[in-house]
Amino acid sequence: MGSSRKGHQAEANAYVPLPVRDGVAPSYLWLTETRAGGMLRFLAERFPDVSEGAWGRRLARGGIVDAKGTPLRADSPVRAGMRIWYYRELESPETPIPFQETVLHQDQHLLVADKPHFLPTIPTGRFLHETLLVRLKKRYGLPHLTPIHRLDRETAGVVIFSHNPDSRGAYQSMFQKRVVRKVYEALAGPIEGRSFPFTYRSRMQDAEQFFVSEEVPGEPNSETVIELIERRGALAHYRLHPHTGRKHQLRLHLAALGAPILNDAFYPVALPCKGDDFNAPLQLLARAISFDDPLTGETRRFESRFRLAWPADAYSEDKLLSTA
Template sequence: MLNQGWVYRDRVKPSQAGLSVLDFYGQFYRHSTRQEWAERFENQQIFVDGKPATATQRLAKNQRLEYHRPPWEEPDVPLNFQILHQDLHFWIIDKPAGLPVLPAGNFLENTLLAQLKRQFPDETPVPIHRLGRGTSGLMILGRSPLGRQSLTRQLREHQITKIYRAVIPAGDYPDQITITTPIGKICHPSLGTIFAATADGLSAHSEMRVLERLAKVSRVEVQIFTGRPHQIRIHMAAMGFPLVGDRLYLPGGLPAIYKDANHSPLPGDCGYSLNAYYLKFQHPHQDKPIDFFSQLQASCLDF
């Protein structure tokens, strides 16, 4: 079944003024080739200030760009999620691995946000934070203005305790380890940029604890004290032991990049074993600590 299509909007920055429209899309949206972008001009899918654009048209500062993507068939994903807690101010849900939280790439309607809007159209709860598509487990949804404001503040000020469970390869690492490898953006041939371990990145802090050592893998628990994108995936890889099933991040914390971009792994790929297992924070209205445990971790980490 096709979705309804989507309009991607941009505004030209001063540094981008003078570029042709084709150069703009070719440079900043490298998920498509220049030939594919050129075909979209022929199909009148690209607009500048509301008018069909030509490929050679030069851009000026603050002009409005639109790419009208026609309807497409989205990949199948698990659309069911479990609601663990509901009150006037927030919800807690257990998200299955494979379900994207927000629209991106090939996902528009097969996302958690779209499902929430569809099931609760009159008062849609809003995700306070994200989980990667391949990550299962607990998410906080803000419902009331007070709930959204309080929980967003707690998240920003690192007052929410977040503990994950994961599976990594067996190794001689200690039972407990602190990882503070900085995380930032690096260049990527098809995505433009991607988050990875990099010396000039932002500070990041994770604490790993081994729960069980098996012959080939270890079950571990990771508490994160910062919320960098893909933090646990990058930190486990930086330690030398990427999450089992993670094709993207290599030992050292850099992404795998192949000569054939069509076969290079992407951040949204699934297959790794990571579960947002535990959350603790202050109730927005009652001002008391409250905590939750994921019900999905047993099957997610079954090895």
Template sequence: MVKVAPEIIFENDHFIVINKPPGLLSIPDREGKEVSLKLLLQQKYGEIFTVHRLDRETSGIIVFAKDPETHKFLSQAFEERAVEKYYLGIVTGTLPDKQKTIEAPITENMVKRGVMIIHKRGKPAITDYEVQEEFGKFSLVQFRIHTGRTHQIRVHMQYIGHPLVCDELYGDGIPVKISSFKRNYKLSKNEEEEKPILARTGLHAQRLHFTDMEGKSYDFEAEMPKDMRALLTQLRKNS
């Protein structure tokens, strides 16, 4: 079960904006056995329409439509790149370029289903990034994606050699423990083994900016979850 309940950031008659906790599926998977955010919303609201999605491990801001017209309008806005999408991610290492645009086409790996790769036959994918803070072994980076390819940020960061921390598909998948960057780390007396601070892909959908059917402009932000905040606090103390 998901430990943290999804937080409603905003809702009106046409759409609902949620801060999705990590570990929760956005929409039902093929088997449909697991709880998903869409299912939870359907239980509360009845009919709900998927506009876009976040990976299970990714936390943050996601929008669902409440009626077919809004669904069509917002889906089109996402498709036509009329929505500004910002993410925060903790990546491995120190990036030589502090600000850059990555333009590399993405497609699914024909051998490993569910894994995406950079390939010339792929769909165009554009990611802007800007380094926010550096901690030696890790960096906090803000991303703006101009396209919405599956696993886009994760694939692009692997491509430039700085995958997101704890990313099982595109990085080493190793949970981050304080001992990995704090010198002379000692377990407390009641601890038998060290628990990781972050044990999922370190990516958070931070902000969405879009205009609705009436031409009203919205700018939403979602607070970073506890696990990423805890890691950043420790990195700031120990870097």
């Protein structure tokens, strides 16, 4: 249409013409072509999920600005090379997520959070304020807070944030170089015919349904080491070590092995969306993250306080997932 990039937070040293508002950083959009018809028409066509009336109201109150902070009007020209800034807004009220995150660690560079199930890491789709990033920005007043990796909304566990732009690149590079050690746990069906631990590899790609992944023939591009912690009847408790970070890698790998994760609505078959069942969270947990600190060389490890929830008739009460 007319854009190629947008972001929820500006580059570290770039001028940002709008401040963080109620924990929400402004988004921006680069325009890659010059178009007739004015800014209102462009925005309505570029973002069809937002009504033209809503865009008109935002423009009328000066809520959309150019790179210098000058408010744009409905008839403002659309020119290639422009960067426009705006706040993401939802037209319908958000559904509250009734689970609370905790902060495991904070220093002058990092904030490490323990994310509950159902809470998105960053604003996306129908979620804005009910996200881990915005909740933490509001609570701690850290305008430069940004995650340096992410967890699926359905997955609980450890997420690392940077709040110091000067050191952010050093920590981001750890994930790019794959020197961060991640440990997950899952409750899933039994895997038969394997000696534990073992390594599972496959080639993954986005499926026709954009929100899931699939395995295809070809050179593997995903790898997971799988350990068995214990087995109880029709369920088993696994420790998972992903050596790559493909979308839904652990969920797809276990499903491909005939052991889908308990309460997984996507794998092996994506079920029709019926809304969240807060009584049946996906039993996948980012248990721990460890790494050698790029600034000090110190070995650091952060571990989730959550626990997976065995069905009541399969395991003892003290193993149930705590959201306290």
